[in-house]
Amino acid sequence: MHGELSSPILSDALVILGAAGIVIPVFARFRITPIIGFILVGVLVGPYGLGRIVYAHPWLSHVTITDPEALGPFAEFGIILLLFTIGLELSFNRLWAMRKLVFGLGALELLVISSLITAFLAMLGQYWTGALGLGLALALSSTALVLPMAGTRSPVGRAALSMLLFEDIAIVPIIFLLGALAPYAGSEGLDGLIDTLWMGLLLVIVMMIGGRYALPKLFAQAARTKSPELFLAASLLVVMGASLATAAVGLSPIVGALIAGLLIAETEYHTEVEGIMEPFKGLALGVFLITVGMGIDLSTIAANAGMFAVAVVSVLTLKALVTGVLLRLMGARRGTATETGILMASPSETTLIVLAAATQALLIQPGTAQFWQTVTAIGLTITPLLALLGRVVARRVEPIPDLSEVDMNSGEPRVVIVGCGRVGRLIAQMLDKHDQLYVAVDSDSDQIEQAKRDGYQAVFGNAARVDALDKLGIETAPAVILTMDEPVLVQQITRKLRSNYPDLSIIARARDTIHAAELYRSGATHAVPETLESSLQLSEAVLTDLGVAVGPVIASIHEKRDEYRVQIQQGAALEHKPKLRTSTLKS
Incomplete structure (x- = not known):
């Protein structure tokens, strides 16, 4: 009785999990979306595929979906x-x-x-x-x-x-x-x-x-x-x-x-x-x-x-x-x-x-x-x-500029800014003001076109692909700055960059202190939480408005920023250490 109740459910689960385990890595290896793979698996194991011959070959019931409506x-x-x-x-x-x-x-x-x-x-x-x-x-x-x-x-x-x-x-x-x-x-x-x-x-x-x-x-x-x-x-x-x-x-x-x-x-x-x-x-x-x-x-x-x-x-x-x-x-x-x-x-x-x-x-x-x-x-x-x-x-x-348009053979290293939005442009302005070479990369063609018209050194490229960053001279870059407001993507790129370039300086934009801690665990050199920076800027504005001297205010702001950075880094390091899970103790 137990076998009769569980067998169809288990065989269907086996097919689904097997498909995920095979389709995703195989299609990823050939850089093809797994969407096609899952649909083809459905064709193969469904009632119009191998399901047609299950009665002639009963063993196929273990590799086909026995009840499509149950899914x-x-x-x-x-x-x-x-x-x-x-x-x-x-x-x-x-x-x-x-x-x-x-x-x-x-x-x-x-x-x-x-x-x-x-x-x-x-x-x-x-x-x-x-x-x-x-x-x-x-x-x-x-x-x-x-x-x-x-x-x-x-x-x-x-x-x-x-x-x-x-x-x-x-x-x-x-x-x-x-x-x-x-x-x-x-x-x-x-x-x-x-x-x-x-x-x-x-x-x-x-x-x-x-x-x-x-x-x-x-x-x-x-x-x-x-x-x-x-x-x-x-x-x-x-x-x-x-x-x-x-x-x-x-x-x-x-x-x-x-x-x-x-x-x-x-x-x-x-x-x-x-x-x-x-x-x-x-x-x-x-x-x-x-x-x-x-x-x-x-x-x-x-x-x-x-x-x-x-x-x-x-x-x-x-x-x-x-x-x-x-x-x-x-x-x-x-x-x-x-x-x-x-x-x-x-x-x-x-x-x-x-x-x-x-x-x-x-x-x-x-x-x-x-x-x-x-x-x-x-x-x-x-x-x-x-x-x-x-x-x-x-x-x-509408042809768009690509990485080949940037002359990276000048021999001079450039800071790589990933993201050409509001934050990326402001960073580019500050680097340019202090005579630092840079190149901004973004996968948004509209952003790139507008940035180039505004005089920024910007190129089209997908920063999620490390080979795209390689073309920008990432090996000699003094730093990479991740400015996108996409927490998961920033964390993924940080992890890839740290794995491929252990000595690279990676400065990443974080949404909050929790995200900053995750970025430090992923290998970021510096993670800048937006919530913390806005709080510090508000503090600076109110103190100067109250008549406090600008010098001591700026010094205290820097001190507080360094204090929080150390706390976040220490917290990330402690959380990253191996520890016993509650479920393990209970077992």
Whole structure:
């Protein structure tokens, strides 16, 4: 009995963990995104792959997914964790600054694309209600795949984020609209939508107000125990509680996950939460991608290759053109508009949800839904190729400066500034004022173009790749300064640089003292916490305003800064020493 209950679960878990253990390192070795690998694994081990011959070869049940539908909750959990981590990278101030893009560009993009697809399908003979359902479904783009590729801070990532946020918000009224259009629907569709909107709005307000007071106390208690297990439990409690709350009032669970991430991002514990949730997010996202692959029937695609090819190319081309044109009309650069348009042509995982809702409402036939589900699965599979194509075409449309433009053969070492934003430019100004050579590197082409126009020595490059920094003369550089407001990335680059260049001076920007301690553990020579520096500057301003002599004030500020630096370094060194874990003692 025990074997009967556990065997299917264990075999499915073995397949998933085995896929993660094989796909990620193999694809990383060839510098290919593991997204394709997970989808291919899903095709292989799913019901349309090896699952077809399980009855003839029973031993294959140990390397196939025996119950694909059972993976649905895990796939949804992966999307929830993804939106949660995206929320951790954002802030309410940043979202407020993006409101025009979200409700302007995002709304316009969804409206125009869905209208064009609806009109085209209606011309082909699809009844208008079914055409509308298909138009809304196919107009959506993949949050789960696009944002990890584009990020949230590059011009492409910001544009994509604004449109994807609106799509995530719009999914609820779309579902209710399809229900209202159903042949048997009465007035309940509109009434249900209104109820969901006011209850959802009230819940969001309660979460935002309550979370600002409750979350810092919750994570402070978890931090005092110094138990990573308790910290993980608190993080999962927050994200799952918020997701269940929004689902209970009819909103999508991912809305609650995003709000939970935004609330934690406002606390001083966001860096720790990001680090502790990262591996779980990757594994859960892998489960989602495997379920996408399991929905692809290669034999059906081969038998109708022409139809599927026309459908995929037509939808992707239309979405890319419309998105690119809208971005250009709103002032985006040619390269940014081109790359974003091609990347946003990707279909969405929520497309499958909308197609299911349209089928349940009897707006489209099951066969039609199956066809477009396959088209969506194909589109999701080639999303990494769309990202690559977008970068290549964007470079052709608008060439950007690269590392080869900098003459590093002058024989004089240069300080390398990673990041060409506000902080990086100020540092460059100070170095230039004191006749110190420097070169700034950034992966944001818009930042580089503007910096070069403003007279800075700036080049395009991805600092996360050590070989890119090698071209900038990192071996002879007197120092590397990491200025990005991306805690995880700064920590990763610091660790790589220290590993490859043991004697290099690494000065890194930190969000707070906790992040600074992590950077010291990773090998930073100096880590400068923003919160500490702002406090010292405020102290200097008030003391001088009160009439205290400038000299003693500056001296005391320097003394206090050195005191805190020593405390942070000593704390990082103590935490870095091996110590017995509580779980080990208990065992």
